[in-house]
Amino acid sequence: MKARVHVTLKNGVLDPQGKAIGHALESLGFAGIGEVRQGKFIELDLTENDPERAREQVRQMCERLLANTVIENYRIDLG
């Protein structure tokens, strides 16, 4: 089973990487750009095929390694 995890900064947490992308796009001539936020996208192949157990396993991975839950949110998609 495949799991996809999005890790994004919580609202209100400064995102210097996103800001740098925004400035770079503007200096390339792109107009009409508001906020830019950059997050991480992680794809995992799991041998677990039960969706409930797979989701719980990935949730633990997020809590323990993939996300810093003080400043980041995570979203898990299976399938």
Next chain:
Amino acid sequence: MKARVHVTLKNGVLDPQGKAIGHALESLGFAGIGEVRQGKFIELDLTENDPERAREQVRQMCERLLANTVIENYRIDLG
């Protein structure tokens, strides 16, 4: 209009970051993990409200800055 961009390494391109995540998960005791790939996830606020024009604008951003199209694929979602 909001645009979401996923930038992922093409198949066959070595992903040391993904490998490091996989090893770290294993040393934390997680079992049954196959391949792990890490990509980027970028959210942009655009003033453009026409979906066609917004998609074309973001496509150009990907080609010129957000993705290295030699080794990376990108996917654009609007909404």
